[in-house]
Structures are given as C-alpha cells and as structure tokens.
Amino acid sequence: MAEVRLENVCKSFEDVKAVDNISLHVRDGEFIVLLGPSGCGKTTTLRCVAGLEHVDKGKIFIDEKDVTDLPPAQRGLSMVFQSYAVFPHMTVFDNIAFGLKLRKASPDQIKERVKEVARLVQIEDLIDRYPYQLSGGQRQRVALARALAIDPKVLLLDEPLSNLDAALRLQMRAELKLLQRKSKVTTLYVTHDQVEAMSMGDRIAIIRNGSLEQVDTPERVFNHPENTFVGNFIGSPPMNMLECNIVEGSNIAIGNFTYKLPESVVKAIRKTKTSRVILGIRPKNITITKDRRKNAFRAKIEVIEPIGEELVVHLTVQGKLLTVIASPTQDLRMGEKVWLTPDSRKIHIFDRKTGKNLL
Amino acid sequence: MKKQIVICYIAMVIISLFVLVPIILITIGTFTPRLELYKWPRGLISSRFTSDSFISFAQSYGVMNGLKNSIMVAVLTVVFSLLIGIPAGYSLSRFKFKGKSLFTVGVLTTRMFPIAILAVPLVKIYMGLGIYDSILGVAFIHTIFAFPFAILISHSIFASVPGELEEAAMVLGCSRLGAFRRTTLPLVAPGIAAIAIFAFIISWNEVFAATLLTLHNRTLPALIVARLEATTLDFLFASAFFMLVPCIVFIFIIRKRLLRMWGIILR
Ligand SMILES: Nc1ncnc2c1ncn2[C@@H]1O[C@H](COP(=O)(O)OP(=O)(O)OP(=O)(O)O)[C@@H](O)[C@H]1O
Ligand SMILES: [Mg+2]
Numbered sequence: 001m002a003e004v005r006l007e008n009v010c011k012s013f014e015d016v017k018a019v020d021n022i023s024l025h026v027r028d029g030e031f032i033v034l035l036g037p038s039g040c041g042k043t044t045t046l047r048c049v050a051g052l053e054h055v056d057k058g059k060i061f062i063d064e065k066d067v068t069d070l071p072p073a074q075r076g077l078s079m080v081f082q083s084y085a086v087f088p089h090m091t092v093f094d095n096i097a098f099g100l101k102l103r104k105a106s107p108d109q110i111k112e113r114v115k116e117v118a119r120l121v122q123i124e125d126l127i128d129r130y131p132y133q134l135s136g137g138q139r140q141r142v143a144l145a146r147a148l149a150i151d152p153k154v155l156l157l158d159e160p161l162s163n164l165d166a167a168l169r170l171q172m173r174a175e176l177k178l179l180q181r182k183s184k185v186t187t188l189y190v191t192h193d194q195v196e197a198m199s200m201g202d203r204i205a206i207i208r209n210g211s212l213e214q215v216d217t218p219e220r221v222f223n224h225p226e227n228t229f230v231g232n233f234i235g236s237p238p239m240n241m242l243e244c245n246i247v248e249g250s251n252i253a254i255g256n257f258t259y260k261l262p263e264s265v266v267k268a269i270r271k272t273k274t275s276r277v278i279l280g281i282r283p284k285n286i287t288i289t290k291d292r293r294k295n296a297f298r299a300k301i302e303v304i305e306p307i308g309e310e311l312v313v314h315l316t317v318q319g320k321l322l323t324v325i326a327s328p329t330q331d332l333r334m335g336e337k338v339w340l341t342p343d344s345r346k347i348h349i350f351d352r353k354t355g356k357n358l359l
Numbered sequence: 360m361k362k363q364i365v366i367c368y369i370a371m372v373i374i375s376l377f378v379l380v381p382i383i384l385i386t387i388g389t390f391t392p393r394l395e396l397y398k399w400p401r402g403l404i405s406s407r408f409t410s411d412s413f414i415s416f417a418q419s420y421g422v423m424n425g426l427k428n429s430i431m432v433a434v435l436t437v438v439f440s441l442l443i444g445i446p447a448g449y450s451l452s453r454f455k456f457k458g459k460s461l462f463t464v465g466v467l468t469t470r471m472f473p474i475a476i477l478a479v480p481l482v483k484i485y486m487g488l489g490i491y492d493s494i495l496g497v498a499f500i501h502t503i504f505a506f507p508f509a510i511l512i513s514h515s516i517f518a519s520v521p522g523e524l525e526e527a528a529m530v531l532g533c534s535r536l537g538a539f540r541r542t543t544l545p546l547v548a549p550g551i552a553a554i555a556i557f558a559f560i561i562s563w564n565e566v567f568a569a570t571l572l573t574l575h576n577r578t579l580p581a582l583i584v585a586r587l588e589a590t591t592l593d594f595l596f597a598s599a600f601f602m603l604v605p606c607i608v609f610i611f612i613i614r615k616r617l618l619r620m621w622g623i624i625l626r
Contacts (some may be wrong), residue, residue, distance in 0.1 A: 017596045052517050085527040098541075102532035150531060316475050 001151035002063040002076075002186050002326045004049060007059035011044055018044040020049045020210035021058070026154075029184040031177070033201035034192060037233070041210040042190040043082070047104050049188060050079050052112075060307040062153060078147035078277065082162060084139050086131045092142050093127045097151035111140045117145040120179065137168045146177075148183065155180075155187045163194065175202060192233050198222070204243030206230050216337070228355040231348060235324045237312060239280050243352060246275040254279070257297035268359050269349060277358065280348035283325040288332065289343045296339040304334055315340070389413050396592045416597035423580035425582040426591060428494055429563065430605055432578055435498035436562035437555045440509040443502070444554055447511025449539075453522055463514075466507045478571055485572055492574045500572060501562040508561075509554050516550035551611070552613045559609055563602075 010020040018041040026032045034042045047053040051058060051072035059068045061262050067075050078099075083348040088103040096114045105340045107111070118124045123142040131139055142161055147155060160176070161169045177200050177303065180187050191197055197204050198218045206213045206221065206229075225231035233238040250266040251258040259279075261269075269277075299315040300323065311326045317340070324340065326332060349358045377448075388396065391405035394413055416422060451459065481500070482491065490496035502615075520543050526536035569581040578584065583598045 050526075050530055052529070071534070072526075073532045073534060075530075076529065079451065079525050079527070081524055081527060083521065085523040087524060087542055089526075089542075098528070099531035146527075146531070338444045 003030075004154055004186060004188070005060045005061040006045075006049070007047055007061070009060060011041075011048055011053055011055045012056055012340055014304050017081075017210045019055075021049060022060075022207075022210070022212050024205060024212065024215065024312070026186060026188060029186055031187045031189065031192060031202045031205045032198060033189045033197040034207060035194060035197040035201075035233075035307070036207035037193055040207045042192070042207055043158055044210075046079070046158055046190050047209070049154070050077060050156055051075050056070050075154075076152060077156060078150060078152035078157040080140075080143045080158065082158045082160070084143040084163075086139050086142050086146070090130075091127070092123060092129055092131070092134070095131070095264050096145045096149050100148060103150065107255075113149055114145075115228060117149045120148065121145045121163070123176075134234040136163050139199065140164065140172065144179075148179075148218070150183075152185060155185045157189045159192070160188055162191075162193075167198045176200070194236070199262050206233060208233075211242075224359075225280075225348065226357050227237060228280065228306050228350045231350070231357075235282055237283050237325070239348070240322050241280050241350075242279045242281075242288075242317070242322070244277060244279050244319055246277060252279055254297055257318075259297065261341070261347075262293050263347075265344075265347065265349060265359060272351070272358050274351055274358070275286075278350040278352050279342075280354075281342045281346065281351055283312070283323045285343040285346035286322075286324045287343070288326050288330065289339045289341065292339050293341050293345070295339040299338055299339060299340050301332060301334055301336045303330055309310065362567055371394055385596055385599045385603060388592075389600040391593075391596075393591075394594040396596070397561075399579070412593035412601065414599045416594055416601065419594075421577060421582055422579070422598075422601070423578050425579040426601060428497075428576055429579040431494050432497045432501060432569070433496070433559050433562040434603075435494070436498050436501040436505055437558045439498060439502040440505040440558040441551065441555065443506045444509025444513045445551065447510045447518050448515075449543075451514040452517035464513070468511050469503065469507055474571075481568075482571060491572060494576060496572055497569050497576075497578060500561070500568045502558075504565065505558040505561045506567075509558060511552050512550065512557070513547075516547045520546050556610055556613050560606065563606055 002012055006026075007022045009019055010017070020041070021180065021356055022045060024032075025095050034045060036042055040249050044053060048055050051070060055068060061067065062075060062077070082106065087098065090098070095113055096117060097110045099232055100110045100113055100114060100313070108201065114127070114305055118127055123138060123141050123145060124136060126138060126142075130144065130338075140163070143154060144160070164172060173196060189200060198221075201218055203215060204221050205215045214221060214223070214230045216226075221230060221234055225239075227235065228241060232241065242254060246261075247258065249254045249270065250263075252260055252261060253259075260343055295318060299317045301313055301315050302321075303314040305314075306311040306328060308316045309328070311328050311330070313324045313326050313332060315322045315324060315338070322340070332338070351358055368588075370549040387403070387405065389412060390408050390410060391492065392407065392409050395401060395405055412432070435511045450456075454608065461585045485491040485496050488496075490499070524546075525533075525535070525538040529535065530543045534539060563579075566584050570584060573581060579598075579602060586594075
C-alpha cells in the first residue's frame with residue numbers, strides 16, 4: 001500500500017510537451033483514472049511514474065520516498081501495458097512467476113502465489129498454455145495476474161480494456177474494479193473512455209495537452225466541471241455551450257431572448273464582473289414543450305435521433321446548435337418550433353475568455 | 360486440391376535434387392577408387408568403397424592445417440559479426456539518434472569497393488599491423504564482408520520484437536541488460552542463428568582475400584584454389600568433400616535453434 005505524489009512533472013519529446021507541469025497526489029489505496037483525448041500525455045505520465053521515461057523536471061514520490069532517479073525495477077510497482085506485453089516464449093505460469101523468480105522466491109512459494117493470482121483473475125485452467133493459445137481477454141488477465149503476483153505497492157494500467165470487445169470490456173470493468181477493492185492496491189488507470197472513467201474511478205484526473213484540467217470525484221467532475229473543456233469532454237452527448245452576454249446583471253441574452261438567472265448564480269457572477277460568458281447546460285437538463293413557459297426560449301427541431309430509451313434531438317436557437325435528450329413518448333417532429341426550458345439549478349456559467357467555471 | 364499438392368511435391372523434389380545431386384555425386388566420387396574415376400563409361404555407383412583418395416588428400420601437405428585455419432577463421436568471423444551486428448541492430452531498432460538512416464546506408468557502402476582494388480593497400484596495412492598471414496587477419500577481412508548484413512538482418516529481427524516486452528520485464532524487476540537477456544534474446548535466437556550461418560558461409564567460401572592475405576597459413580579454399588591446376592580428379596572430389604562437410608555439420612548444429620520458433624506472431 002502506498003501513495004504516489006507527482007510534483008511539477010514535465011516531459012518533452014523534441015518539441016512536443018507530452019507532460020506539462022503535472023502535480024498529482026494519489027492517496028493510499030485509491031483508484032485514480034487519468035482521462036483525456038488521444039495524444040494528451042496519459043501514457044507518458046504513467047511511464048514517468050513507472051520509470052520508463054526520465055522526467056525533464058519535477059519529482060515523483062512513492063510513500064515519501066523520492067523515486068525520480070530510480071530505475072523501474074526499484075520502484076516496487078507493476079504495470080499492465082496497452083498491448084499487454086505478455087512474454088510469448090513463456091507459459092502462462094512462467095509469465096506470472098516472472099517477477100517472483102526475480103525476487104528469489106522459493107519454488108513452493110512461487111507455485112502457491114501463481115495459483116492464487118491465477119484464481120483471482122480466473123485463468124487457473126490456462127496455466128500451462130503459451131500466450132498464442134489464448135484469446136485477447138485471457139492475455140489481458142495474464143498481464144494483470146503477472147502484475148499482481150509481485151504484490152505491487154502501486155498498479156499502473158494503460159488502457160487495459162481497449163483491445164477487448166464491448167461485452168468483455170463491460171465484464172472486465174466490473175471485475176477489475178472489484179479486484180482493486182479487494183486488494184486495495186493504489187491504482188493509476190489510463191483511459192480515453194469517459195464511461196470507463198466515471199464507472200471505475202474514485203477520482204478522475206482529466207488531462208489536456210499534458211496539463212491537468214481537473215482532479216475530482218466522478219460526481220464532481222460531472223456536476224461541477226471546472227472549465228469548458230471538462231464540461232465538454234465528460235458526458236455524452238456533450239454539454240451544450242452557448243456563447244451569450246449577461247445583461248441587466250441578472251439576465252442572459254441569447255440572441256433576442258433573455259433568460260433570467262437564479263439568484264445564487266447572479267450573486268456568484270456579480271463578483272467576477274464579466275459579462276461575456278458561455279452558458280453550459282447538459283442535454284438531459286433541458287425540457288422541450290410545445291406551449292410557452294416562463295423563462296423558455298424558442299427553438300427549431302432539425303434532426304431527431306431515436307436511440308431506444310431516449311431521443312436525441314438537435315435544435316437550432318438563433319442559428320446556434322443545441323442538443324436535447326427527450327423522452328420517446330413526446331410527439332416531436334422535425335422542423336417543428338418548440339420551447340426550451342433549461343433547468344436553472346443545472347446551468348453552468350463559464351468565462352468566455354478563460355473558459356473557467358464562474359459558479 | 361490434389362493437383363496442387365502434386366505440383367508442390369514435384370517442385371520440392373526438383374529443388375531438393377538441385378541441392379542434393381552435387382552433394383551426392385561428390386560424396387560418391389570421393390569414395391571411388393582413383394582409376395575408376397577416369398574410366399568411361401562408368402556406372403553411377405562405384406564397384407567398391409574406398410577411402411584412399413580421402414585419406415591421401417587429408418594427408419597431403421597443408422590440408423589438415425588449412426581445414427583447421429578455415430574453421431577457426433569462420434568461427435571467429437561468426438563471433439565478430441555477432442558482436443558487431445547484435446548491438447548495432449538492437450540500437451538501430453530501439454533508440455532514436457541523429458544520422459540513423461545515414462548510418463544504415465553507410466554500412467552498405469563498405470561493400471561498394473571491390474577487394475581487387477584494395478588488394479595492395481590492404482596487404483601493406485596488414486604487414487604494418489603485423490597480422491599478415493594470420494588467422495586473425497583473415498577473420499578480420501571476412502568480418503568486414505559479413506557485418507553489414509549482420510547489422511541489417513539483426514536490425515529487422517529486433518524491430519519485430521516489441522520493446523514493451525523488455526519494459527515489462529524491467530518494471531517487474533530486471534535491469535536493462537537482464538530484461539534483454541530474458542525476453543528479447545530468446546525471441547530473436549532463431550534470427551541470430553540465421554545470421555551466424557550466413558557469416559559462417561561467407562567466410563567459408565571466401566577465396567580471394569584469404570589467398571591475398573596469407574602465405575603459409577592458408578585457409579582450405581585458398582589452398583585448394585592455389586593447387587587447382589596441378590590436381591587430379593580424385594583430389595578434386597576429396598577437396599570438394601572436405602569443403603562440404605564442416606559447412607553441413609555447422610548448419611545442422613545451428614538448425615535446431617533456427618527451427619525452434621515459438622509458433623507466435625509477435626504482435
Ligand atoms: N517516444 C516518443 N517520441 C516522440 N513523441 C512522443 C513519444 N511518445 C509520445 N510522444 C508524443 O507525446 C504526446 C503524448 O503521448 P502519449 O502517448 O502520452 O499520449 P496518450 O495520452 O497516451 O494518447 P493515447 O490515448 O492515444 O494513447 C503525443 O503528442 C505523442 O505524439
Ligand atoms: Mg496511450
């Protein structure tokens with residue numbers, strides 16, 4: 001069990017800043033997810049922690065011990081690679097036993113431990129096979145078992161589920177989470193799949209262009225995004241972002257319409273003294289009605305996508321595109337003019353210049 | 360379906376015969392009585408088995424010494440080529456550095472100059488270094504012939520083994536060298552065996568440089584070529600047989616490694 005601390009870690013490749021001044025404190029036993037779009041530096045961050053990349057600047061601590069200059073072997077952690085990297089010339093048994101043999105465990109101890117972790121990831125029956133005789137999901141378990149066998153202080157997982165099919169991914173997601181709960185090993189988990197991140201992480205660290213945008217619980221990340229990037233990146237379909245201006249202190253002008261802000265929001269914004277803002281509202285938090293309501297604005301339905309339990313409705317408001325999730329029981333038609341009422345408790349106001357959440 | 364298999368077999372037989380017939384004829388010729396070799400017409404199989412010409416060739420002046428020299432030169436060439444080829448190929452496939460592609464091309468240009476042009480300066484340099492007429496000297500020049508290919512082949516072999524295997528081993532507790540020894544090396548062993556065979560054969564068959572750079576310590580092919588004109592048929596057969604056998608033995612030893620693939624596609 002251990003905690004991991006990154007302090008102002010930087011890593012560049014030629015002119016690409018892959019990791020740009022990241023500071024992160026992973027608590028003991030925590031399952032933290034590094035989430036971000038492709039190429040944002042997730043893998044590089046993980047490799048820095050593992051010691052496979054030498055950081056340009058900054059320090060990395062594991063349990064108060066400065067490991068910045070230690071080789072990977074001496075950091076006491078395990079890693080599961082995106083490609084699994086199981087050793088093709090060794091049986092499943094030898095793969096799992098690899099780290100134990102290096103630690104000079106006795107043959108009996110090794111046998112015992114290999115059996116134990118193989119049972120944990122449910123591959124006891126495959127122990128004598130070679131990797132080429134395994135399916136992708138089974139290989140993934142071997143990689144996981146190999147990583148767990150040495151009882152690591154920290155477990156690093158790089159998109160371990162990305163090569164699996166949808167059904168297996170769902171199953172492994174639950175299993176992995178359960179496994180981590182049971183073993184309580186501090187885990188850094190890399191993914192670019194926000195659903196995976198939301199469902200697995202104790203906390204989520206959202207990375208963009210090598211910098212941390214927000215580190216928070218899934219609930220906080222979803223309901224209180226710190227900036228427009230996080231708001232946009234988390235949630236599907238993404239949050240609606242409407243550029244608008246604050247008028248008369250408490251109203252928002254969306255084209256010709258004015259939308260009255262709730263008192264709490266007004267108070268928060270008044271302090272910041274900006275009027276050029278972005279109104280953020282999730283598709284789920286807008287109601288479509290045919291009759292006019294108070295504080296609603298007019299929109300035209302452009303496209304309706306039925307996706308089973310709900311409808312994804314694309315509308316235009318004063319030339320701006322908006323997405324709303326509606327119930328299939330509603331009788332909506334393409335081209336129809338309707339009224340939209342945002343849930344005033346669920347709106348976000350971002351500064352248009354900095355993208356920061358003002359609430 | 361059937362037809363394809365038949366065609367396959369025919370092709371296999373033809374290719375095998377192409378290689379095997381000379382070997383078989385040489386072997387028969389070697390163990391045929393001397394006088395029978397000059398008879399015409401004569402049967403494919405000799406009337407009796409005799410090792411006369413084999414023994415008299417083996418006992419003739421310089422042959423055993425030449426054989427010993429040849430084997431030593433070839434083995435040294437294999438060792439040197441692997442010592443240069445493995446680290447260079449590994450670096451080319453794993454590390455980024457300036458002038459990498461230039462290096463790859465540059466390695467090949469070492470084979471651009473015909474040895475005939477280099478003959479005189481080479482002899483002069485060898486004499487200056489004191490390695491003229493020595494086994495080591497011949498091994499050096501044979502290594503020069505073999506190492507560009509050793510580098511290029513090992514480059515592509517290492518490129519086919521993902522570096523993440525080593526990294527995984529390092530995270531689990533290996534040093535860089537230990538990780539290489541435990542993961543990459545066993546996986547590239549068949550490829551390295553192929554390089555070894557290649558280097559061995561280049562050295563074993565090389566005549567010109569070996570003739571040029573030796574006087575008394577001739578390798579076997581150099582010795583045979585030097586005496587070619589003044590030789591009888593039985594000597595020719597025996598010398599061909601002598602050339603063949605060590606090569607075949609070496610390939611059979613290495614072959615085990617070569618065929619021991621892991622039945623895997625690496626990625
Ligand atoms: N060895 C390298 N040499 C040069 N550039 C690199 C190297 N490794 C990564 N990069 C660059 O650093 C940036 C971050 O890469 P990284 O692999 O960390 O992204 P990632 O977040 O893991 O992306 P993905 O989700 O696609 O795996 C990218 O722009 C990438 O091109
Ligand atoms: Mg990655």
